[in-house]
Amino acid sequence: MHPPVAHENDLSTAELLRYSRHLSLPQFGIEGQRRLKQARVLLVGAGGLGSPAALYLAAAGVGHLGLVDFDRVDVSNLQRQVLHGTSDVGRRKTDSARDRLHDINPHVQLEAYDESLTSANAMEIVAEYDVVVDGTDNFQTRYLTNDACVILGKPNVYGSVFRFEGQASVFATADGPCYRCLFREPPPPGLVPNCAEGGVLGVLPGLVGMVQATEAVKLACGIGETLAGRLLLVDALRMSFRTIGLRRDPACPACGTREIRELMDYDELCGVGRGVADAGEAGDDAPLEITPRELHARLERGDALELIDVREPYEYAIARVPGARLVPLGTLERALPSLDPAHEMVVLCHHGVRSAAAAECLRAAGFRRVLNLAGGIDRWSAEVDPAVARY
Numbered sequence: 105m106h107p108p109v110a111h112e113n114d115l116s117t118a119e120l121l122r123y124s125r126h127l128s129l130p131q132f133g134i135e136g137q138r139r140l141k142q143a144r145v146l147l148v149g150a151g152g153l154g155s156p157a158a159l160y161l162a163a164a165g166v167g168h169l170g171l172v173d174f175d176r177v178d179v180s181n182l183q184r185q186v187l188h189g190t191s192d193v194g195r196r197k198t199d200s201a202r203d204r205l206h207d208i209n210p211h212v213q214l215e216a217y218d219e220s221l222t223s224a225n226a227m228e229i230v231a232e233y234d235v236v237v238d239g240t241d242n243f244q245t246r247y248l249t250n251d252a253c254v255i256l257g258k259p260n261v262y263g264s265v266f267r268f269e270g271q272a273s274v275f276a277t278a279d280g281p282c283y284r285c286l287f288r289e290p291p292p293p294g295l296v297p298n299c300a301e302g303g304v305l306g307v308l309p310g311l312v313g314m315v316q317a318t319e320a321v322k323l324a325c326g327i328g329e330t331l332a333g334r335l336l337l338v339d340a341l342r343m344s345f346r347t348i349g350l351r352r353d354p355a356c357p358a359c360g361t362r363e364i365r366e367l368m369d370y371d372e373l374c375g376v377g378r379g380v381a382d383a384g385e386a387g388d389d390a391p392l393e394i395t396p397r398e399l400h401a402r403l404e405r406g407d408a409l410e411l412i413d414v415r416e417p418y419e420y421a422i423a424r425v426p427g428a429r430l431v432p433l434g435t436l437e438r439a440l441p442s443l444d445p446a447h448e449m450v451v452l453c454h455h456g457v458r459s460a461a462a463a464e465c466l467r468a469a470g471f472r473r474v475l476n477l478a479g480g481i482d483r484w485s486a487e488v489d490p491a492v493a494r495y
């Protein structure tokens with residue numbers, strides 16, 4: 105006689121009914137469901153990738169879900185962040201997520217962290233989980249998540265999307281490579297536009313986020329063959345899915361040489377907040393940036409400033425700073441003869457990335473007094489004029 109199988113009792117009758125399609129699944133069954141219930145999965149970000157991942161991981165019966173997100177729901181998120189609804193606009197994403205996930209599956213315990221993942225809290229938070237799902241949209245958090253996972257030995261289910269293309273992999277397993285094996289250092293600031301500036305097809309993070317959810321379930325249950333050592337490349341326009349082999353780089357400072365033993369300042373690593381002067385472009389001490397409040401004060405004072413908005417016409421139609429002239433970045437060179445080098449200029453865009461490039465271009469063309477509006481029109485709206493729509 106076999107002793108009674110104690111762990112079967114871990115699932116209540118309500119759970120057995122709910123998960124019946126898993127219980128009859130070969131290679132999964134009640135043991136798989138039990139492992140899923142015991143699993144602790146951390147989602148970094150409740151945005152485009154985190155939304156589908158969270159919905160499916162909760163529905164599947166992951167026992168403990170952690171969710172890190174400091175942001176609030178914005179109407180421009182709803183095109184892809186399906187965890188949140190129209191009635192959630194303005195709410196904290198963690199609150200919105202908690203309601204939705206509880207409705208999908210009340211058996212899931214959700215731990216919400218209404219904060220950014222930082223060097224100060226990452227080790228403590230990541231240590232609580234078995235699997236991490238990286239749904240971040242910025243390089244600072246992506247390198248931070250990678251390093252914390254490597255140091256703590258937690259598998260890191262990576263995903264990223266841009267425009268019509270996506271990538272996914274599983275990093276930081278016992279033998280597999282990590283994100284730094286692929287991308288040792290972040291790209292120079294401003295070179296890679298984010299989703300807000302580059303755009304993203306709304307269904308694409310759904311595809312990639314669900315690949316991540318699938319990998320997280322497999323890791324939690326110990327079934328199948330994960331993407332560790334492979335990079336999945338998704339092209340939504342051609343609808344092609346390709347995988348390329350990845351190897352651990354023995355020289356990788358995170359998982360190879362293990363030089364990285366503790367977390368660092370990731371803003372510094374990724375050049376966040378670094379003036380263009382640090383890139384060695386400025387020959388004199390002239391300021392290169394202006395904050396929205398400083399600009400407002402100078403305009404109020406009546407200073408003669410020429411405002412150049414380098415966004416696209418559809419963005420200008422949504423929101424504009426009064427008096428700004430629209431010169432989309434792609435047309436800037438052609439517009440140069442129409443600009444007066446004697447004038448002091450302030451260039452602006454959505455978040456300050458494209459306008460930094462425009463400012464460089466103007467300086468290179470001999471314009472001596474060019475300031476980039478730090479944080480763009482979005483920060484202008486937040487700090488100076490809330491009547492200017494955010495998008």
Ligand SMILES: [Zn+2]
Binds near residue numbers: 281285356358
């Ligand atoms: Zn590595």
